[in-house]
Amino acid sequence: MKNGFPEVSPEVSIVIPMYNAERRIADVLKAIFEQDYPAPVEVIVVNDGSRDSSLEIVRAFQAGRGDQGDLKIIDQPNQGAAAATNNGFKAARSAIVCSVDSDVVLTRGWLRKVVEELGNSAVAAVQGYYKTPKGVSFWARMMGYDVEARYDAIPDKFVTHVCTGDTAYRKSALDEAGLFDTAFTYGYDNDMSYRLQNAGYKLVFRKDALCDHFWKADFKGYVRQQFSSAFGRLQLIRKHPGRAAGDSVSGLRMILQVPLTALFFLLAACAVIIFFLFPGGFLYPLSAAFFVLGIILIDRLAFAVGIFKKQKDPACFLLPFVHIIRNIVWCWAVLSWKAGQKT
Numbered sequence: 001m002k003n004g005f006p007e008v009s010p011e012v013s014i015v016i017p018m019y020n021a022e023r024r025i026a027d028v029l030k031a032i033f034e035q036d037y038p039a040p041v042e043v044i045v046v047n048d049g050s051r052d053s054s055l056e057i058v059r060a061f062q063a064g065r066g067d068q069g070d071l072k073i074i075d076q077p078n079q080g081a082a083a084a085t086n087n088g089f090k091a092a093r094s095a096i097v098c099s100v101d102s103d104v105v106l107t108r109g110w111l112r113k114v115v116e117e118l119g120n121s122a123v124a125a126v127q128g129y130y131k132t133p134k135g136v137s138f139w140a141r142m143m144g145y146d147v148e149a150r151y152d153a154i155p156d157k158f159v160t161h162v163c164t165g166d167t168a169y170r171k172s173a174l175d176e177a178g179l180f181d182t183a184f185t186y187g188y189d190n191d192m193s194y195r196l197q198n199a200g201y202k203l204v205f206r207k208d209a210l211c212d213h214f215w216k217a218d219f220k221g222y223v224r225q226q227f228s229s230a231f232g233r234l235q236l237i238r239k240h241p242g243r244a245a246g247d248s249v250s251g252l253r254m255i256l257q258v259p260l261t262a263l264f265f266l267l268a269a270c271a272v273i274i275f276f277l278f279p280g281g282f283l284y285p286l287s288a289a290f291f292v293l294g295i296i297l298i299d300r301l302a303f304a305v306g307i308f309k310k311q312k313d314p315a316c317f318l319l320p321f322v323h324i325i326r327n328i329v330w331c332w333a334v335l336s337w338k339a340g341q342k343t
Helices: 025-033 054-064 081-091 110-117 138-152 171-177 188-198 219-239 257-277 283-311 314-342
Strands: 012-018 041-048 071-076 096-100 104-106 123-131 166-170 202-213
Touching (some): 012 054, 012 110, 025 104, 041 054, 041 081, 071 081, 096 171, 110 123, 123 171, 123 188, 138 314, 166 171, 188 202, 257 283, 257 314, 283 314
Parallel strands (some): 012 096, 041 071, 123 202
Antiparallel strands (some): 096 166, 104 202
């Protein structure tokens, strides 16, 4: 035995929750089966009620591999990503179970590196690094660059959040903490991270375990993703109030932009109201509003400059405006959340 594992590499199961993933699923599977991992790998694709040709593509891929039994399919009605991942984990046979999203293409060596960290019995989960693929759309680049910058700022390999998109879990730790909470449509990976830490386990982030993440490619997809993210964050705060300041990936600097944006709109609205009621006094709230907006834009510009130094993409300088849109969507999500709590 060495660090809690046998000298030989342990078997691994990889679960892919899949919903309408026809564009990438073949590349996702190909990258998994091309990993330089010496032990058997079981791959379980959970088709969560896809309405496109995803399932047919996976079946064709399975048939092309012959009767090897290393690619299994679970076909279920749509239940959401958390439930699909749970069902895959329940069917997995290995002591290490990975969750890989159906739009994440692993780089060769990813599996070997994340499993290596699980040799430490105190570690429950290990995530790799999302990098931004070449040639993707503007909105996909903005999301990818943003996440890369937050990853790059993490000072240590031990973190407080791992994402289900490319993470290896110790199955015994999951048995202790429980599977993913299906009440979450977004943020169930944060919830799991917090529960694993509450159970006494550590989480690791391997910056050299790389993968390409193909984010939603258009404005509508970006807005939908940000709304869901904000709603999930509010669910998290309700369940884990001690985590209101965020975690290793989404920290206080990011979260504070939302109340600052709300303050800007509140002050601007006050200026408009005062203009009609007391014309001489509207400049005070208006000046305060633009002062707050200036704080947000200066912070985001500094953030964008740091990203540009790495990415060398002039589009990075549009990030402050992209993040203003994100903040507005988050404010909208907060209002929707509050309205839902009252009904």
